[in-house]
Amino acid sequence: MVDVTPADAVPPAEVGEVELYHPHSWWTKYVFSQDAKVIAVQYAATATAIGLVALVLSWLMRLQLGFPGTFDFITPEAYYQFITVHGMIMVIYLLTALFLGGFGNYLIPLMVGARDMVFPYVNMLSYWIYLLAVLVLVSSFFAPGGPTGAGWTLYPPQAIMSGTPGGQDWGIILMLSSLILFIVGFTMGGLNYVVTVLQGRTRGMTLMRLPLTVWGIFTATVMALLAFPALFVACVMMLLDRVLGTSFFMPAIVEMGTQLQHNGGSPILFQHLFWFFGHPEVYIVALPAFGIVSDLISTHARKNIFGYRMMVWAIIAIGALSFVVWAHHMYVSGMNPYFGFFFATTTLIIAVPTAIKVYNWVLTLWRGDIHLTIPMLFALAFIVTFVNGGLTGLFLGNVVVDVPLSDTMFVVAHFHMVMGVAPILVIFGAIYHWYPKVTGRMLDETLGRFHFWVTFVGAYLIFFPMHYLGLMGVPRRYAELTDMTIMTDSARHLNSFISIMAFIVGFAQMVFLFNLIWSIRHGREAGGNPWRATTLEWQTPQTPPAHGNFGKELPIVYRWAYDYSVPGAKEDFIPQNVPGDFAPSREPA
Amino acid sequence: MAETTMTHTSQMEPRPAGWRGIAADWASDQRAFKNVSWGKAMMWIFLLSDTFIFGCFLLSYMTARISTRVPWPNPSEVFALRIGGSEIPLILIAIMTFVLISSSGTMAMAVNFGYRRDRRKTAILMLLTAALGATFVGMQAFEWTKLITEGVRPWGNPWGAAQFGSCFFMITGFHGTHVTIGVIFLIIVARKVWRGDFDIGRPGFFTSRRGRYENVEIMGLYWHFVDLVWVFIFAFFYLW
Numbered sequence: 001m002v003d004v005t006p007a008d009a010v011p012p013a014e015v016g017e018v019e020l021y022h023p024h025s026w027w028t029k030y031v032f033s034q035d036a037k038v039i040a041v042q043y044a045a046t047a048t049a050i051g052l053v054a055l056v057l058s059w060l061m062r063l064q065l066g067f068p069g070t071f072d073f074i075t076p077e078a079y080y081q082f083i084t085v086h087g088m089i090m091v092i093y094l095l096t097a098l099f100l101g102g103f104g105n106y107l108i109p110l111m112v113g114a115r116d117m118v119f120p121y122v123n124m125l126s127y128w129i130y131l132l133a134v135l136v137l138v139s140s141f142f143a144p145g146g147p148t149g150a151g152w153t154l155y156p157p158q159a160i161m162s163g164t165p166g167g168q169d170w171g172i173i174l175m176l177s178s179l180i181l182f183i184v185g186f187t188m189g190g191l192n193y194v195v196t197v198l199q200g201r202t203r204g205m206t207l208m209r210l211p212l213t214v215w216g217i218f219t220a221t222v223m224a225l226l227a228f229p230a231l232f233v234a235c236v237m238m239l240l241d242r243v244l245g246t247s248f249f250m251p252a253i254v255e256m257g258t259q260l261q262h263n264g265g266s267p268i269l270f271q272h273l274f275w276f277f278g279h280p281e282v283y284i285v286a287l288p289a290f291g292i293v294s295d296l297i298s299t300h301a302r303k304n305i306f307g308y309r310m311m312v313w314a315i316i317a318i319g320a321l322s323f324v325v326w327a328h329h330m331y332v333s334g335m336n337p338y339f340g341f342f343f344a345t346t347t348l349i350i351a352v353p354t355a356i357k358v359y360n361w362v363l364t365l366w367r368g369d370i371h372l373t374i375p376m377l378f379a380l381a382f383i384v385t386f387v388n389g390g391l392t393g394l395f396l397g398n399v400v401v402d403v404p405l406s407d408t409m410f411v412v413a414h415f416h417m418v419m420g421v422a423p424i425l426v427i428f429g430a431i432y433h434w435y436p437k438v439t440g441r442m443l444d445e446t447l448g449r450f451h452f453w454v455t456f457v458g459a460y461l462i463f464f465p466m467h468y469l470g471l472m473g474v475p476r477r478y479a480e481l482t483d484m485t486i487m488t489d490s491a492r493h494l495n496s497f498i499s500i501m502a503f504i505v506g507f508a509q510m511v512f513l514f515n516l517i518w519s520i521r522h523g524r525e526a527g528g529n530p531w532r533a534t535t536l537e538w539q540t541p542q543t544p545p546a547h548g549n550f551g552k553e554l555p556i557v558y559r560w561a562y563d564y565s566v567p568g569a570k571e572d573f574i575p576q577n578v579p580g581d582f583a584p585s586r587e588p589a
Numbered sequence: 590m591a592e593t594t595m596t597h598t599s600q601m602e603p604r605p606a607g608w609r610g611i612a613a614d615w616a617s618d619q620r621a622f623k624n625v626s627w628g629k630a631m632m633w634i635f636l637l638s639d640t641f642i643f644g645c646f647l648l649s650y651m652t653a654r655i656s657t658r659v660p661w662p663n664p665s666e667v668f669a670l671r672i673g674g675s676e677i678p679l680i681l682i683a684i685m686t687f688v689l690i691s692s693s694g695t696m697a698m699a700v701n702f703g704y705r706r707d708r709r710k711t712a713i714l715m716l717l718t719a720a721l722g723a724t725f726v727g728m729q730a731f732e733w734t735k736l737i738t739e740g741v742r743p744w745g746n747p748w749g750a751a752q753f754g755s756c757f758f759m760i761t762g763f764h765g766t767h768v769t770i771g772v773i774f775l776i777i778v779a780r781k782v783w784r785g786d787f788d789i790g791r792p793g794f795f796t797s798r799r800g801r802y803e804n805v806e807i808m809g810l811y812w813h814f815v816d817l818v819w820v821f822i823f824a825f826f827y828l829w
Contacts, residue, residue: 207616229641
């Protein structure tokens with residue numbers, strides 16, 4: 001099948017031109033803007049700012065773990081608050097918000113050839129509610145008792161008991177309220193992303209011609225719309241447990257010698273609700289990364305993506321399967337052991353579509369014209385890191401292997417590799433790739449390469465030793481480990497080493513931030529299509545694109561997004577909006 | 590957004606048969622759901638997400654109910670009203686359900702008259718729907734008051750499992766909030782219909798988008814959904 005439309009066979013427009021609200025003042029242009037691109041930058045800036053808080057928190061944690069007893073201000077209570085807020089910010093307020101709110105808002109309308117999101121006003125509200133959620137979260141640092149220290153999973157009963165920091169203070173209340181706000185705000189944005197992809201595409205843009213970036217973000221958004229409800233319900237119920245004294249999650253329990261008022265609740269119910277959200281959340285973060293990395297590899301290897309259709313179906317299959325694996329996070333929770341068998345099986349089945357994706361990335365690279373640009377470096381780094389994290393996932397997906405490894409540093413190493421470092425590498429690659437479109441200027445190459453190598457090598461030096469620590473039995477979430485017998489000399493030295501590496505990698509991120517700001521004014525002029533890419537966002541008449549994205553006429557799509565190095569074509573890429581009758585398109589595999 | 594046009598089937602490429610054909614239909618040009626406007630698609634997807642919220646609430650309630658070791662209060666006794674000297678089980682709930690289902694009927698009629706561009710009847714029927722919805726919420730408030738005076742609290746009640754009160758207040762409260770929001774929006778849309786906004790294409794106050802009579806139908810989707818959810822709450826909470 002050659003997926004190219006001849007110029008005279010373009011289907012007619014099914015939807016007329018939309019009305020856009022054009023800004024009248026500075027406020028409606030830059031602050032209360034309804035332009036998805038401005039909202040995207042707002043999302044990205046907010047996520048980065050709160051992400052920096054989480055980065056600092058991770059330094060504080062590493063100070064305590066690497067040099068125990070040296071820093072008096074890091075009490076065990078503070079340590080728990082640091083890990084909790086670090087995890088929560090990184091997973092939800094940074095990764096989810098940046099991938100879907102940031103990249104989703106910027107790329108979806110441009111890539112599908114739309115003027116904007118379908119409901120720009122709702123889209124704008126989405127950002128402001130997200131900002132409110134972030135502010136509520138930050139406010140918990142200044143509340144009496146500080147933020148919650150329940151761990152990012154917020155497991156009851158401990159999350160709302162007085163022994164946990166913030167449990168009987170404001171911490172947990174603010175955390176749950178912030179999550180509820182986040183979900184409300186996300187739903188507003190998410191509905192926009194989904195409807196824009198399904199119903200707002202330009203002429204000729206079938207779903208099977210979408211760039212994989214859009215497929216990844218779209219599927220992740222659909223999943224988020226179905227997974228966040230479980231977290232919403234869990235948050236509401238725990239809030240009621242904490243504020244009104246209900247007993248949804250609280251069994252009869254004795255605290256410090258006194259019987260609490262609670263009776264008959266089920267902590268495992270919370271775990272089921274939480275992980276029904278929590279596991280899809282992993283893929284909500286991973287699928288946009290999968291999509292983006294596919295486009296980065298194809299563009300920078302000047303080759304069509306291998307097995308486009310299989311890539312799409314793999315994304316959908318992973319999305320669907322991720323809803324039936326949640327209890328593999330609960331092997332040691334005390335649930336029915338037969339569940340473990342079922343969930344281990346489904347978990348391992350996910351490896352199949354995931355492996356298809358990895359093979360297809362590698363096959364795309366094979367005999368490609370690989371340009372080792374910074375986005376490409378990050379994409380390559382992603383593949384190896386993701387395979388690494390995925391392999392330890394096979395360990396943890398099996399019940400018998402998971403039980404002894406539960407709650408050790410091995411788990412920390414696994415999820416940081418697979419859903420921490422790997423998606424962050426893609427985010428970096430994507431920023432280097434699309435920054436020229438957003439600002440019109442290139443990021444500085446030298447600083448970029450420095451940033452890449454320190455981040456990539458450093459991340460391995462941080463998280464690889466953790467596998468070893470975990471296999472030795474070093475538990476996670478312990479503020480103080482020195483006196484334990486498992487803390488041999490090698491373990492202690494490794495801990496210090498990891499901490500030092502964490503600071504070095506953190507410093508590299510400061511260089512990156514400097515690069516981001518400095519290049520806005522001083523970067524090299526990029527032009528409209530510096531990577532010679534095929535997708536529609538590079539074909540806009542202005543760079544950065546104006547409000548409404550495209551000129552008077554919306555582009556018409558004649559081909560898929562991966563016509564690189566087509567034999568017989570004048571250039572080594574054919575943009576999607578170039579009619580199909582002058583050069584044959586390579587067959588999708 | 591402008592009017593949607595019908596799909597030009599004559600121009601469509603021939604589709605492959607079987608599953609491939611189904612995939613090709615879904616993936617087809619510009620729109621996955623032909624002749625479905627953006628607003629309607631968005632409402633459907635929102636309702637799907639909301640279904641998961643109510644589903645999680647109801648599943649949590651069922652988990653609590655089947656796992657409690659203390660007896661669950663008997664709904665037909667708890668929700669009985671003493672009328673004329675005899676206890677009539679579930680009578681208030683029956684009336685509430687009747688009122689809410691009736692409001693779905695008036696809503697459907699409003700949608701019908703909306704597409705006929707009968708401003709007056711559409712607005713009246715929408716306000717009638719809102720009135721029925723408000724009546725429902727009012728009766729729910731009465732029920733809450735009755736139970737609270739009888740000693741039911743979120744953290745306990747005189748008859749058995751503490752989760753009875755927790756689940757009752759949480760689920761009916763969440764549903765009642767949905768109805769209340771629906772009533773508010775019904776009044777807003779009814780006002781727009783009455784004023785003729787959809788006839789003259791007056792831009793919205795916040796969104797500066799021009800509304801269409803389809804907005805009545807989208808409002809109706811939400812309203813029918815809230816009714817449907819009530820049927821499940823009725824079945825699982827009161828009849829179980």
